[in-house]
Amino acid sequence: MREYSNDEPVDFVIVGTGAGGGTLACKLAEYGFSVVALDAGPYWRPLEDFASDESHQSKLYWTDERIVDGDNPLQLGSNNSGKSVGGSTVHFAMVSLRFRPEWFKARTLLGYGADWPLDWCEMWSYYSEVEQALKISGPVTYPWGPRRPRYPYRPHELNAAALVLAKGAEALGIAWTPTPLATISAPRGLAHPCVYRGMCVIGCATNAKQSVLVTWLPRALAAGAEVRDLAMVGRIEHDSGGLATGVHYFREGRQHFQRARNVVVAGYAIETPRLLLSSASSRFPQGLANSSGLVGKNLMVQANQAVWGLMRQEVRAYKGPPSLAITEHWNYTDAGKDFFGGYAYMSQGPLPIVWAGTQAGKRGLWGQRLLDQMELYNHQVGLKIVGECLPQERNRVTLTDERDQYGLPIPRVTYSYCDNDRRLIRHSLGFMRQALEVVGATEIWDETDDTCHLNGTARMGSAPENSVVNADCRSWDIPNLWICDGSVFPTVGGVNPSLTIQAIACRTADRIKTSAARGEL
Amino acid sequence: MGERYPGYDVLAKRHSPSWNEQTRAVIDARLAVDPAAHRFLSDTEWVTLLAVCARIIPQPPDRVPAVPIAALIDAKLFEDRRDGYRDARLPAIREAWRRALAALDTESRQQYGARFHALQPLTQDDLLQAVQEGKGSESAWGDFPQQVFFTKRLLHDIVTAYYAHPTSWNEIGFGGPAAPRGYVRMGFDMRDPWEAAEADDARVG
Numbered sequence A: 001m002r003e004y005s006n007d008e009p010v011d012f013v014i015v016g017t018g019a020g021g022g023t024l025a026c027k028l029a030e031y032g033f034s035v036v037a038l039d040a041g042p043y044w045r046p047l048e049d050f051a052s053d054e055s056h057q058s059k060l061y062w063t064d065e066r067i068v069d070g071d072n073p074l075q076l077g078s079n080n081s082g083k084s085v086g087g088s089t090v091h092f093a094m095v096s097l098r099f100r101p102e103w104f105k106a107r108t109l110l111g112y113g114a115d116w117p118l119d120w121c122e123m124w125s126y127y128s129e130v131e132q133a134l135k136i137s138g139p140v141t142y143p144w145g146p147r148r149p150r151y152p153y154r155p156h157e158l159n160a161a162a163l164v165l166a167k168g169a170e171a172l173g174i175a176w177t178p179t180p181l182a183t184i185s186a187p188r189g190l191a192h193p194c195v196y197r198g199m200c201v202i203g204c205a206t207n208a209k210q211s212v213l214v215t216w217l218p219r220a221l222a223a224g225a226e227v228r229d230l231a232m233v234g235r236i237e238h239d240s241g242g243l244a245t246g247v248h249y250f251r252e253g254r255q256h257f258q259r260a261r262n263v264v265v266a267g268y269a270i271e272t273p274r275l276l277l278s279s280a281s282s283r284f285p286q287g288l289a290n291s292s293g294l295v296g297k298n299l300m301v302q303a304n305q306a307v308w309g310l311m312r313q314e315v316r317a318y319k320g321p322p323s324l325a326i327t328e329h330w331n332y333t334d335a336g337k338d339f340f341g342g343y344a345y346m347s348q349g350p351l352p353i354v355w356a357g358t359q360a361g362k363r364g365l366w367g368q369r370l371l372d373q374m375e376l377y378n379h380q381v382g383l384k385i386v387g388e389c390l391p392q393e394r395n396r397v398t399l400t401d402e403r404d405q406y407g408l409p410i411p412r413v414t415y416s417y418c419d420n421d422r423r424l425i426r427h428s429l430g431f432m433r434q435a436l437e438v439v440g441a442t443e444i445w446d447e448t449d450d451t452c453h454l455n456g457t458a459r460m461g462s463a464p465e466n467s468v469v470n471a472d473c474r475s476w477d478i479p480n481l482w483i484c485d486g487s488v489f490p491t492v493g494g495v496n497p498s499l500t501i502q503a504i505a506c507r508t509a510d511r512i513k514t515s516a517a518r519g520e521l
Numbered sequence B: 001m002g003e004r005y006p007g008y009d010v011l012a013k014r015h016s017p018s019w020n021e022q023t024r025a026v027i028d029a030r031l032a033v034d035p036a037a038h039r040f041l042s043d044t045e046w047v048t049l050l051a052v053c054a055r056i057i058p059q060p061p062d063r064v065p066a067v068p069i070a071a072l073i074d075a076k077l078f079e080d081r082r083d084g085y086r087d088a089r090l091p092a093i094r095e096a097w098r099r100a101l102a103a104l105d106t107e108s109r110q111q112y113g114a115r116f117h118a119l120q121p122l123t124q125d126d127l128l129q130a131v132q133e134g135k136g137s138e139s140a141w142g143d144f145p146q147q148v149f150f151t152k153r154l155l156h157d158i159v160t161a162y163y164a165h166p167t168s169w170n171e172i173g174f175g176g177p178a179a180p181r182g183y184v185r186m187g188f189d190m191r192d193p194w195e196a197a198e199a200d201d202a203r204v205g
Helices: A021-030 A056-060 A106-110 A120-133 A160-172 A216-222 A268-278 A352-362 A368-375 A419-437 A498-517 B021-031 B043-056 B069-078 B093-112 B121-132 B146-162 B166-172
Strands: A010-015 A035-038 A067-069 A226-228 A232-238 A244-251 A254-265 A300-303 A306-310 A325-327 A343-347 A380-388 A396-403 A409-414 A442-447 A451-455 A481-483
Touching: A010 A021, A010 A244, A021 A035, A021 A216, A021 A498, A035 A254, A120 A498, A160 A325, A160 A343, A160 A380, A160 A419, A216 A226, A232 A254, A232 A268, A254 A268, A268 A396, A268 A409, A268 A451, A300 A419, A306 A419, A343 A419, A352 A368, A352 B146, A352 B166, A368 B166, A380 A419, A419 A442, B021 B166, B043 B069, B043 B093, B043 B121, B043 B146, B069 B093, B069 B146, B093 B121, B093 B146, B121 B146
Parallel strands: A010 A035, A010 A254, A035 A226, A067 A409, A254 A481
Antiparallel strands: A232 A244, A244 A254, A300 A380, A300 A451, A306 A380, A306 A442, A325 A343, A343 A380, A396 A409
């Protein structure tokens, strides 16, 4: 790996190496820019560092304290926040979906949320680039939306949990498909195909998972980027002219300062606004890139409610990737809805600790009743949504007076559903209940309060007064400060965000290359 | 209980291709936890925690050794390990547990004239259920958010500790560690020879 000194102003210092930062680091390095990418987490070698153990592998998660409040305080950490080189993609469930085209103009075409300053046709080609880079395994034809190229690898075999979804969808007359997944169904380089060990969300120990860690970052290093792990960035510095000059970070027990011509923040929807806000200065007293006052606001989760039941047959949902089958019917169908937005739902395969946490924390079971339910683990089956929640300014990330181990202010994450969110959830629970009933599941119950994926908090837009960055992920206020992660989403749609984050990063890299050629950097 | 998968012992796979060296080291460390070890909680708090764990997860009396749930929680407290989020109504994990264990004892003495660990199991259950429903007494709990604590801290920490242990995997028929070898048979009523067989099940593959 090439290494840069702190005093050498690199073209780009990137804070965070997940779906946004890791992808961008690769693309910029391949375009010939000098790049240093910092990450607060360690640079794992999965074959040597990962155990098959749910408890031990919590080392992949962002477990530093965050305060949660609002009407619906969020659960963070394991299900949505990674602290690893490669970010949350090291533990994501690999579900790799494109947005519905209309979502990029949600306000104009569908009447809710906000329009993106991006064109879906352009995004379609960037989605293809990412799908090729990750060798996504998916169906020959996808049932919804405009035509897309064939997925590079064939779909995975379905497990029993996925067959439950398929049978239910067919009985209700809606389409379903094997889920497009970022885990290989055939050999790729030195990696074997997925062995269906089912522990994807605690880190893939065989490197079948096509995370940022094993796809974009090796390319980034080959192209001359440096990845500096265990480096927690606490502050972005700027000069008297208001341009960013580099970042202060904590590593190996002391503070450092990396000089850079451009700074990219890619810390995801909590750490990104946290860093921008805590970099406030006399020139930018409300935090960097925040003349709109929108940094930290419009935090969006995705609804992650589920319906669970029991099958007479053995399901053993712990085998295989957890979400092998999906329906996006309610993302693409607008008729018969009493809410804005959409949702997908997928088959599920919770590991024991997560499953026990669901039975205890969500269903309130303990004692013998809990043990009895847990004994039915191999017969349980579930359908779970990724549902679109609307942007609301009251949902936000702010700073508290408490300090963490680095001496940095601990963030406060405030979240409340709106009425539309609740209507979407009610619709989804009712529909999924039918989808379980028709396949003969019994003892069906609703898990009503789960959420996943974080977005918003530094939205992109078409004007400085209503957004933090422009379509190129470039700050309106500080021209050499960029934000490239899920923070820039104006709306979230009803699909997992990682593919879109990576597609935006690819586009941003192209825009930077073009701007540099024009002398506009 | 424990009858659904007779004879299944996930540890029997320790030297099979389902376990790699990293996993063996991690599980060995967990199995070596001393059930009596408490480095964070005081002796007084410790016996209360033991009694709480025994009601949330009642283990068979003939299980030796029992899963050391309380010791795993004490280790979490000693190391001050966090989960990545804290409900604003709750104090940090150490203080939350200390205050709740003290409140349980106070409530128990007020109502029954004895500490929590000395009560009959069904009485202990009544007290725990009252906390779950937010009906613990004002004088014992004050403004401490007992319901939030019960759901987000107490249940979370106890089940997370128990279901991290191989003994619990035997009970539920979980395959356990699976790397480098994963699974081949994925459909309904299908299992690989190295998976647990249900008591009424002669099917393999």
